[in-house]
Amino acid sequence: MTLEILTSDALSPFRHGFFTRRGGASSGVFAGLNCGTGSSDQSEIVxxxxxxxxxxxxVAPDHLVGVHQVHSATVVTATAPSEDKPRADALVTRTPGLALSVLTADCQPVLFGDAEAGVIGAAHAGWRGALDGVLDATVDAMVDLGAQRERITAVIGPTISQRAYEVGPEFMDNFLNEDPTFARYFAQGDEDRLLFDLPGFGLNRLRAAGVGHAEWTRHCTYSDPQRFYSYRRTTHAKEADYGRLIAAIAL
Structure with missing residues (x-):
């Protein structure tokens, strides 16, 4: 089966893609294109x-670079292929021949590009990273490499949608303590449950950071098991582990 790669016209100057689970060699609960070295899948298959x-x-396999993701706001600048994976949640570069990648399974994969400056970025933004500023920090790091905020395009790929992201009141408190206006990203669910709009929040942070264009591909990881891995869906199904989707962008 061939790979299924979701792209955005807004990032068309760059080779990029949000890869679905289709077309991979993994089997069982990982069936498809599991790219997560941190999963319990067979390492040679990954x-x-x-x-x-x-x-x-x-690009060559060693030019597909990533980080050891820890739900932080830390950004690293990639200048050459490396087997080392620093603890961070975003990467930026202006080095041709590198493909920046992030792994997700409900969190937001975000790809960035400023075509005129020749600067790209990739970020893994779950609720914690987004709240702590990983998207803002990625934009800042791109600017440090010569990008201009108003020229940066940022695209959020497949992520969990609001209708599938049920949380408790203590979760919302994390956001209200930061800014009471963040209440607008929560809808009422059953009883005391709330529904959180992660991609909506991500778009807000990107626009507040001054990017020229921000969009979400509008794919929900939880709701489409044939195409996407989902940590939350796996948890609800009481499965032992889950695959990781990959998103990448290259110069």
Whole structure:
């Protein structure tokens, strides 16, 4: 099966893609294109999957670079291929031949580009990272490399949608303590449950950071098991583990 790669016209100057789970070598609960080295999938199978992604991105496997994601606001600048994966949740570069990648399974994968400056970025933004400023920090790091905020395009890929993201009141408190206006990203659910709009919040942070264009592809990871892995769906199904989707952008 060939890979399924979701793209955005807004990022068309760059090779990029939000890869679905279709077209991979993994089986069982990981069936498809599991690119998560932190999963309990067979490491050699994950390597095959990642090599397929690198080929699709037209880079060597070791030029598909990533980070050890920890739900932080830390951004690193990639200048060369490296086997080391620093603890961070976003990458930026102006080095041709590198493909920046992030892994997700409900969190937001966000790809950035300023075509005129030749600067790109990729961020993993769950609720904690987004609230702590990982998207803002990625834009700042791109500006440090010569990008201009108003020229930056940022696209949020497949992520969990509001209708599937049920949380408790203590979760909302994290946001209200930061800014009471963040209440607008929560809708009432059953009883004391609330529904959180993660991509809506991500778009807010991107626009507040001054990017020229921000959009969400409007794909929900939880609601489409044939195409996407989902941590929350796996938890509800009481499965032992889950795959990780990959998003990448290259110069």
């Amino acid at each position: 390597s095959i999957n990642r090599a397929r992604v690198a080929e699709a991105m037209d």
